[in-house]
Amino acid sequence: xxxxxxxVVFPDGxxxxxxxxxxxxxxxxxxxxxxxxxxxxxxxxxxPGFIDMHVHLREPGFEKKEDIESGCRAAVKGGVTQLCxxxxxxxVTDNKVVVTYILARAKQVxxxxxxxVGAITKGQEGKELAAIGAMKAAGAxxxxxxxxxxxxxxxxxxxxxxxxxxxxxxxxxxxxxxxVDGGVCNEGYYSTLTGLKGSxxxxxxxMIAREICLAxxxxxxxxxxxxxxxxxxxxxxxxxxxxxxxxxxxxxHYFTLTDEAIAEFxxxxxxxxxxREEKDRLAVIEGLKDGTLDCIVTDHAPHHADDKNVEYNxxxxxxxxxxxxxxxxxxxxxxxxxxxxxxxxxxxxxxxARILSLPGGSIxxxxxxxxxxxxxxxxxxIDPAGFVSKGKNTPFAGRKVFGRIKYTVVxxxxxxxxxxx
Ligand code: DOR
Ligand code: ZN
Ligand code: ZN
Numbered sequence: 001x002x003x004x005x006x007x008v009v010f011p012d013g014x015x016x017x018x019x020x021x022x023x024x025x026x027x028x029x030x031x032x033x034x035x036x037x038x039x040x041x042x043x044x045x046x047x048p049g050f051i052d053m054h055v056h057l058r059e060p061g062f063e064k065k066e067d068i069e070s071g072c073r074a075a076v077k078g079g080v081t082q083l084c085x086x087x088x089x090x091x092v093t094d095n096k097v098v099v100t101y102i103l104a105r106a107k108q109v110x111x112x113x114x115x116x117v118g119a120i121t122k123g124q125e126g127k128e129l130a131a132i133g134a135m136k137a138a139g140a141x142x143x144x145x146x147x148x149x150x151x152x153x154x155x156x157x158x159x160x161x162x163x164x165x166x167x168x169x170x171x172x173x174x175x176x177x178x179x180v181d182g183g184v185c186n187e188g189y190y191s192t193l194t195g196l197k198g199s200x201x202x203x204x205x206x207m208i209a210r211e212i213c214l215a216x217x218x219x220x221x222x223x224x225x226x227x228x229x230x231x232x233x234x235x236x237x238x239x240x241x242x243x244x245x246x247x248x249x250x251x252x253h254y255f256t257l258t259d260e261a262i263a264e265f266x267x268x269x270x271x272x273x274x275x276r277e278e279k280d281r282l283a284v285i286e287g288l289k290d291g292t293l294d295c296i297v298t299d300h301a302p303h304h305a306d307d308k309n310v311e312y313n314x315x316x317x318x319x320x321x322x323x324x325x326x327x328x329x330x331x332x333x334x335x336x337x338x339x340x341x342x343x344x345x346x347x348x349x350x351x352x353a354r355i356l357s358l359p360g361g362s363i364x365x366x367x368x369x370x371x372x373x374x375x376x377x378x379x380x381x382i383d384p385a386g387f388v389s390k391g392k393n394t395p396f397a398g399r400k401v402f403g404r405i406k407y408t409v410v411x412x413x414x415x416x417x418x419x420x421x
Contacts, residue, residue, distance in 0.1 A: 001412055002033050006041035006373065009048070009345045011362055019046065021369035024411035029365055041373055044406055047345050048362050049081025049112075049370030050326060051352035054146070054171070054225060054249060054297035056318070057083075057114070060101065061090025066302040066390045068102065072111035074300070074322040074389035076408040076416035079372030081112050082358060084171075087119040088147040094119035094130035096138035103139050111415050112408075113370075115141040115358070120159045120170060126151050129159060136166040141356050144171040146225060147272075149207045151177060157214050164220045169355065171223045174207035174232070175273065184313055186274045190259040196312055201229040201280075204273050208232045212239045212246055221245035223355060226299050228254045228273040230283030237292040247355050248287075249297045252328040253319055253395065255284045261395055267308045267315035268395040271301070288347055289338050295351040298325045302391020320391030324382055326374065328396065330403035369412035378404040 003019045008029070018033040019026060052075065058066040066074075068085075075083050085102060087093030093102065099116045106114035118135035120143045122128045132143065143163050149172065150156040156170075163170050180199040185191050187198025208224055212235060215222035227233060227250045239246045253271060258278050261269040269275060287293035301318025308315050329348065333339040339347065345362070353361025360368045382399045384392035408416035 002035050002038040003046065003371070004033070004038050004040050006044050006046045008046045008363055009341045011342055011346065011350065014341050019363070021412035024369055026363065026365055026367050026369050029363070043375065045341070045374050045376050046363065047079065047372045047374065048349040049360065049372050049408065049410065050079045050348045051082045051358065051361055052080045052298050052300070052322065052325070053084040053295065053352040053356060055083040055085050055300040055322065056088065056302065057085040058089065058302060059105065060098065064304045065307070068105045068114065069109045070388065070390045071300070071302070072106065072109050072114065074387065075112045076410070077388055077405065078322040079326050079374065079405040079408050080322060081370035081372065081408060081410045082115065082360060083112060084115045084117050084141060084356070086117050086144060086146040088124060092119050092124050093117070094122050094124070096131065096134040099135050099138040099140050112410055117142045117144045117171060119143070120145045120150055121155065124148065126155065129155065129162060132162045132168065133166050136168055140168070141358070142169050142171050144173065144225070146171065146173045148177065149173055149175050153210060153214070157218060160214055160218055160220045160222060169221050169223050171225050172207070172211045173225045174204050174211065176203045176206045179203035179206065184270060185262050186259040186276045188259060188277055190262050194262060194265065196262065199274065201231050201276070204229050205231045205235060208235050212244055215246055216244045221247070224248040226251050226254070226273060226297070227284065227287065227293055228276050228280060230280045233283045233287040233292055237287070240292060247294045248292065249295045250284050250288065250293045251297055251299045252321065252325050255281055255288065256328055256332050257395060265312050266395060267310065267312055268319065268393050270312060270315050270317055271319050272317035285333070285338055288333065294347070294355060296325065296329055296347045298322050302389050303393045304390070305392070308393050318393065319395060320387060320389050320393045322389060323387050324394060324396055324401070326372070326405060327401035327403040330376065331401045335402060369409060371409040372405055373407040373409070375404045375406055376402060378402065380404055
């Protein structure tokens with residue numbers, strides 16, 4: 001297949017080029033490539049397929065919220081060609097059977113590449129380590145207790161060591177449960193205004209600091225999930241500066257929204273960690289600019305209306321993010337003047353590939369032909385009614401954004417074409 005006449009986002013800049021794929025690999029990149037099976041992308045921009053290393057696909061167990069098929073459809077609609085799915089399923093993904101099941105089902109679905117993340121402890125109960133070696137052998141690419149932290153620091157330190165022995169990294173959801181104490185939002189002006197119970201930044205920062213301390217003491221790598229606080233960004237920046245092998249991610253809602261959004265009690269704004277304040281939002285953007293925050297993930301957390309159409313205190317935490325991540329990121333970060341297109345491709349594709357040692361993540365000869373083709377000039381309005389994800393829970397309904405995915409190509413095959421939706 002030949003993709004012609006597009007602007008191509010390379011690590012060192014954007015250039016017009018044709019791309020020829022063969023056997024699922026990028027075989028040739030040149031100013032002009034002749035041949036049949038050509039598709040004209042004049043006016044469009046080709047990114048390396050996005051790698052979203054933090055997604056909840058909900059299957060097995062919570063198919064009412066999402067399943068592997070609907071989640072993968074949402075992924076390719078968002079330009080995502082590879083994703084990692086979190087283990088807070090039912091049963092928990094804490095053994096090779098569930099890992100094998102997810103991989104088999106994802107292969108049947110045949111849309112994007114799915115990489116299971118195994119739980120750190122059995123049943124995510126924080127007591128006993130899960131079968132780490134067996135999960136790795138079955139295809140798990142990382143470990144996480146996502147949804148909570150591993151409270152016991154001894155167990156967490158053992159987890160980091162076992163993970164490392166098997167070539168895996170721990171993806172750490174950072175939350176001090178005692179300090180959160182049932183909080184549903186950020187503690188500040190808006191928690192006072194609404195009367196909702198808030199939690200302070202330290203509830204997140206303490207666990208970020210602990211994971212950094214463990215990684216530093218053990219000389220092992222660690223990855224911090226969904227950073228939302230200015231102080232968390234600073235902890236990671238300082239740790240990196242002294243050589244700690246810490247990497248980190250954030251999500252579009254942390255650089256586009258603040259806790260002002262909770263004022264109307266819209267449960268779609270309820271997310272964990274919570275939306276913070278303007279200085280946090282700005283610090284997250286600064287972190288993405290200077291590389292303190294390595295990558296952008298969605299923390300795609302689809303929920304059924306039944307889980308959200310309730311009082312704020314009772315609603316589930318989470319935002320359905322796969323179908324809006326690229327447009328929000330492009331609009332806020334590139335049009336906002338904070339990142340170049342190559343910088344955005346690094347945060348959304350190359351960095352996750354580096355952190356997890358996955359193939360792909362950049363456009364070069366010999367790489368998998370995983371591409372996201374976007375019209376950067378198209379402005380559109382986010383409308384959850386049009387989501388293909390089962391999770392319609394977004395706080396961005398009605399928001400105008402730029403950047404529309406037109407095609408998503410996985411291993412050289414078109415897996416999403418907007419016109420055919
Ligand atoms: O908002 C969130 N939703 N944060 C998490 O840590 C878990 C996730 C979920 O599974 O719904
Ligand atoms: Zn989490
Ligand atoms: Zn998550």
